[in-house]
Amino acid sequence: MTENAVKKVYRTTPEEVDKVRKWILTEDYKEKNFAREALVVNPAHACQPLGAEMVAHGFKDTLPFVHGSQGCASYFRSTFNRHFREPAPTVADAMTEDGAVFGGQNNLFEGLENAYTLYKPKMMAVFTTCMPEVIGDDLTAFIRNAKSAGHVPEDFPLPYANTPSFNGTHINGYDSMLKSILEYLTEGKKKDGAPKESLNLIPGFDGNTANYREYKRILEAFGIPYTLMADISDSFDSVCDGTYRLYPGGTPLEDAADSINAKATISLQKYSTIQTMRMVKDTFAGSAEVMPMPIGIKNTDAFLMKLSELFGKPIPEELKAERGRAVDAMTDGHQYVHGKKFAVYGDPDYLLGLVSFMLEMGMIPWHVLCSRSNRKFEKEMKALLETSEFGTGCNVWINRDLWHLHSLLATDPVDGIIGDTHGKYLARDHKIPLFRVGFPIIDRINLHRTPLIGYNGAVNLLSMIANKFLDIVDDTSDDQWFEMMR
Amino acid sequence: MSKTIEGITTERSEKLITETLNEMPEKAQKKRRPHVGANEPEAETCAVKSNRKTIPGVMSARGCAYAGAKGVVWGPIRDMVHVSHGPIGCGFYSWGTRRNLVQGVPGVTSFAMDFTSDFQERDIVYGGDKKLEKLIGEADQLFPLNHGISVLSECPVGLIGDDINAVTKKMEQELGKLVVPCNCEGFRGVSQSLGHHISNDSIRDFVIGKREFEEPSSPYDVALIGDYNIGGDVWAAKPILEEMGLNVKATWTGDGAIEEIAATHQVKLNLIHCYRSMNYMCKVMEEKWGIPWVEYNFFGPTKIAESIRKIAALFDESIQEKAEAVIAKYTPGAQAVIDRYRPRLEGKTAMLFVGGLRPRHTVGAYEDLGIQITGTGYEFAHQDDYDRTSAEMAKGTLIYDDVSEFEFERYVEELKPDLVGSGIKEKYVFQKAGIPFRQMHSWDYSGPYHGYTGFEIFARDIDMAINSPTWKLVKSPF
Numbered sequence: 023m024t025e026n027a028v029k030k031v032y033r034t035t036p037e038e039v040d041k042v043r044k045w046i047l048t049e050d051y052k053e054k055n056f057a058r059e060a061l062v063v064n065p066a067h068a069c070q071p072l073g074a075e076m077v078a079h080g081f082k083d084t085l086p087f088v089h090g091s092q093g094c095a096s097y098f099r100s101t102f103n104r105h106f107r108e109p110a111p112t113v114a115d116a117m118t119e120d121g122a123v124f125g126g127q128n129n130l131f132e133g134l135e136n137a138y139t140l141y142k143p144k145m146m147a148v149f150t151t152c153m154p155e156v157i158g159d160d161l162t163a164f165i166r167n168a169k170s171a172g173h174v175p176e177d178f179p180l181p182y183a184n185t186p187s188f189n190g191t192h193i194n195g196y197d198s199m200l201k202s203i204l205e206y207l208t209e210g211k212k213k214d215g216a217p218k219e220s221l222n223l224i225p226g227f228d229g230n231t232a233n234y235r236e237y238k239r240i241l242e243a244f245g246i247p248y249t250l251m252a253d254i255s256d257s258f259d260s261v262c263d264g265t266y267r268l269y270p271g272g273t274p275l276e277d278a279a280d281s282i283n284a285k286a287t288i289s290l291q292k293y294s295t296i297q298t299m300r301m302v303k304d305t306f307a308g309s310a311e312v313m314p315m316p317i318g319i320k321n322t323d324a325f326l327m328k329l330s331e332l333f334g335k336p337i338p339e340e341l342k343a344e345r346g347r348a349v350d351a352m353t354d355g356h357q358y359v360h361g362k363k364f365a366v367y368g369d370p371d372y373l374l375g376l377v378s379f380m381l382e383m384g385m386i387p388w389h390v391l392c393s394r395s396n397r398k399f400e401k402e403m404k405a406l407l408e409t410s411e412f413g414t415g416c417n418v419w420i421n422r423d424l425w426h427l428h429s430l431l432a433t434d435p436v437d438g439i440i441g442d443t444h445g446k447y448l449a450r451d452h453k454i455p456l457f458r459v460g461f462p463i464i465d466r467i468n469l470h471r472t473p474l475i476g477y478n479g480a481v482n483l484l485s486m487i488a489n490k491f492l493d494i495v496d497d498t499s500d501d502q503w504f505e506m507m508r
Numbered sequence: 509m510s511k512t513i514e515g516i517t518t519e520r521s522e523k524l525i526t527e528t529l530n531e532m533p534e535k536a537q538k539k540r541r542p543h544v545g546a547n548e549p550e551a552e553t554c555a556v557k558s559n560r561k562t563i564p565g566v567m568s569a570r571g572c573a574y575a576g577a578k579g580v581v582w583g584p585i586r587d588m589v590h591v592s593h594g595p596i597g598c599g600f601y602s603w604g605t606r607r608n609l610v611q612g613v614p615g616v617t618s619f620a621m622d623f624t625s626d627f628q629e630r631d632i633v634y635g636g637d638k639k640l641e642k643l644i645g646e647a648d649q650l651f652p653l654n655h656g657i658s659v660l661s662e663c664p665v666g667l668i669g670d671d672i673n674a675v676t677k678k679m680e681q682e683l684g685k686l687v688v689p690c691n692c693e694g695f696r697g698v699s700q701s702l703g704h705h706i707s708n709d710s711i712r713d714f715v716i717g718k719r720e721f722e723e724p725s726s727p728y729d730v731a732l733i734g735d736y737n738i739g740g741d742v743w744a745a746k747p748i749l750e751e752m753g754l755n756v757k758a759t760w761t762g763d764g765a766i767e768e769i770a771a772t773h774q775v776k777l778n779l780i781h782c783y784r785s786m787n788y789m790c791k792v793m794e795e796k797w798g799i800p801w802v803e804y805n806f807f808g809p810t811k812i813a814e815s816i817r818k819i820a821a822l823f824d825e826s827i828q829e830k831a832e833a834v835i836a837k838y839t840p841g842a843q844a845v846i847d848r849y850r851p852r853l854e855g856k857t858a859m860l861f862v863g864g865l866r867p868r869h870t871v872g873a874y875e876d877l878g879i880q881i882t883g884t885g886y887e888f889a890h891q892d893d894y895d896r897t898s899a900e901m902a903k904g905t906l907i908y909d910d911v912s913e914f915e916f917e918r919y920v921e922e923l924k925p926d927l928v929g930s931g932i933k934e935k936y937v938f939q940k941a942g943i944p945f946r947q948m949h950s951w952d953y954s955g956p957y958h959g960y961t962g963f964e965i966f967a968r969d970i971d972m973a974i975n976s977p978t979w980k981l982v983k984s985p986f
């Protein structure tokens with residue numbers, strides 16, 4: 023190559039910037055953006071093993087064990103650290119290049135032995151990163167071999183799940199790991215006779231620790247004995263009292279083992295518990311119920327009525343009063359959100375719950391986006407929207423990402439966005455507020471400590487949204503329109 | 509005379525190490541022993557071994573080669589589209605989580621976003637090269653003001669035998685822009701470090717020398733290497749160099765522009781801050797273009813003044829005069845910061861565990877504030893980093909490489925520092941135990957910490973961490 027072939031350093035001109043800045047807000051750009059076939063920009067979903075890890079943290083004395091690359095494990099951990107501002111103790115067996123050639127059995131052996139000795143867990147929940155999935159490691163055989171070779175005792179619980187990230191999202195990893203743990207712990211534990219007066223409650227993938235506490239409070243108000251599955255409330259909202267505890271919370275393993283004998287199992291997230299609930303239905307003594315996440319009044323009503331029906335107990339007065347107060351807050355506050363349009367994105371079950379609440383409030387879920395889902399979800403969401411005049415004309419976008427949403431917000435704008443932290447650039451670009459709901463929230467504190475489910479959750483959601491719009495009015499109004507009351 | 513710290517002795521450290529490692533299975537003990545030691549400041553080479561495979565199952569803080577490539581080297585370059593090539597997770601987790609700030613209009617001229625091929629089963633089975641080719645075209649069409657595209661391979665790509673280099677070569681010709689492959693699959697190497705190296709190699713092979721600066725060169729042209737603009741570090745460091753009379757032609761890679769990076773072979777001197785992640789390129793530029801390089805340290809006024817003089821000594825008197833003027837101008841301000849905070853921090857101790865540079869480079873800044881470092885270690889450093897560490901640390905202090913959470917907890921429990929400076933994965937472990945903590949990768953959402961302006965913020969943050977009244981609430985009265 024001659025000297026002349028070397029180009030001069032190019033610097034973008036202000037004219038070019040101006041042109042493109044305007045162009046990305048146009049219909050023309052939207053069309054090209056939506057014609058994308060290969061490129062994903064700013065997705066709103068994570069990978070399978072992250073969901074599996076969340077489940078593992080939700081069981082008492084359980085150490086999440088990542089079979090595969092350590093880099094992935096560091097990413098999962100730091101994502102939890104940032105969202106909850108809590109530790110997320112997890113080990114990896116750190117497969118490297120030789121693992122890629124010979125498989126990861128030796129890493130697994132050594133890893134199990136070290137982790138067992140150092141961190142003294144009562145169970146290790148094993149799940150995989152992409153690497154062993156691509157090379158085809160046989161986890162079933164590896165784990166059997168690990169036990170027979172004495173790396174961990176024969177009777178040590180080692181449930182495991184394959185969680186390939188090129189297939190599904192974090193909610194599928196959640197599902198696979200939960201199924202595996204429950205299958206493992208309940209094996210051979212079924213007793214003869216009538217099922218126990220007890221409920222298994224499965225919240226699904228949820229990064230809001232206060233929701234878990236709220237579920238427990240509701241069940242205690244009913245007086246229903248329960249086992250809350252993959253209960254991360256104490257694992258990821260643990261006390262600061264001068265002592266670090268490796269395993270500060272989680273579902274007790276004995277309770278999980280006995281869950282096979284419970285009278286009923288309710289999953290509050292259909293799409294993140296498909297396999298688990300199939301297994302429950304096939305093997306557990308009691309009934310298997312799948313309900314929408316109890317966000318908003320109607321979904322909470324349905325949940326409480328189901329509890330009442332299953333256990334023959336009246337709805338507690340305390341919860342009836344809570345309902346009344348929530349409805350009071352909603353009727354009082356409707357004027358601040360009525361008819362406002364929103365874009366909402368996240369996981370399928372969360373979306374179904376949020377949209378149900380929005381329709382109750384007279385809010386318009388104009389763009390509903392799930393960056394990885396299927397036709398079934400799309401159909402269900404559309405059916406939900408059709409139940410209300412506030413759903414008329416609303417759009418459901420599946421397998422579209424937050425950059426698609428950028429175009430939508432430019433060409434078909436809304437008043438606010440509901441979703442996790444990753445939407446903050448959209449909010450800024452389009453000068454509308456972001457209401458942080460979902461996972462992960464890595465730029466605000468304590469939001470996971472405010473429940474969004476149940477009647478109290480409805481009040482919290484409404485307050486967060488309505489008060490923000492009122493702040494905006496106060497912050498942006500001219501002097502003559504600024505006033506004491508709102 | 510080497511430094512000493514009261515109560516810290518080689519014997520105490522050795523005993524602590526032995527007792528801690530004794531709790532590990534024998535094989536793990538044997539593997540870990542060479543990675544921990546008591547500091548010997550006079551020794552020619554540090555005895556602590558590094559850059560070896562992490563032991564499975566011990567809970568290491570390390571990341572992978574992809575993290576080193578995407579997070580460290582490529583991600584901060586503001587005007588490129590960085591494609592996380594493979595499944596969804598890696599790109600999602602590294603999206604906006606390193607705090608390498610950039611100028612520009614997001615989505616128009618700067619691209620701190622998550623671009624990914626979101627591999628599905630069929631891509632694993634049939635290969636992802638076709639998809640990649642299409643993807644690059646789409647990215648260029650939708651983000652036309654990008655000045656280049658980097659393709660960062662995740663684990664599966666290298667395992668299924670894709671040839672991303674052929675695709676990028678073809679697309680570079682088609683687009684007339686820099687399209688750079690980086691084979692940084694996470695299973696390569698033992699930590700982020702190999703990702704740095706592979707990225708440096710990609711810059712060497714596919715970027716540098718491909719552009720030239722429009723403006724005429726001057727004897728004062730330099731490049732800032734290994735500053736990633738965490739919390740605005742570059743913006744605190746660059747003005748100092750400019751005030752010294754130097755022309756900073758390119759920053760690698762914090763708030764960096766790829767076109768300028770590609771022309772860096774024209775500078776007269778490379779100034780390197782993070783030696784670990786970018787020494788390779790400095791050496792390449794030295795060999796190929798005869799550009800000398802010098803290490804410097806912009807943490808804390810003592811090291812900053814030393815560094816300013818060290819850099820100025822490589823230039824003529826006019827620069828040296830300006831350098832002295834810079835020091836004279838900023839030293840009173842720095843002294844005022846010390847006067848304010850040192851009385852509140854004098855005699856405190858801290859333990860560090862960070863990436864590849866800060867465990868030694870920040871020691872001076874702590875010392876400026878009267879804080880002594882009783883233990884330090886790296887996630888992914890090499891022998892040359894540890895050799896550079898010994899002299900900075902007091903005799904007998906603990907040096908730990910790729911420390912596991914198990915060990916780190918024990919070491920902190922025994923040495924009882926007033927502060928731990930490490931990463932997000934360690935932060936809450938120690939805070940639960942009531943120990944003040946600052947994240948030293950991300951500056952704990954603060955910064956900059958570089959330069960004189962950075963020192964003031966650093967001092968405020970360290971004081972805030974150690975002297976926050978909240979720590980007094982940890983023990984309840986009942």
Ligand code: SF4
Binds near residue numbers: 070596663664694
């Ligand atoms: S997508 Fe695969 S390689 Fe990336 S973080 Fe997830 S498991 Fe790891």
Ligand code: SF4
Binds near residue numbers: 785
């Ligand atoms: S300064 Fe440390 S954390 Fe930053 S890139 Fe260098 S080695 Fe990594």
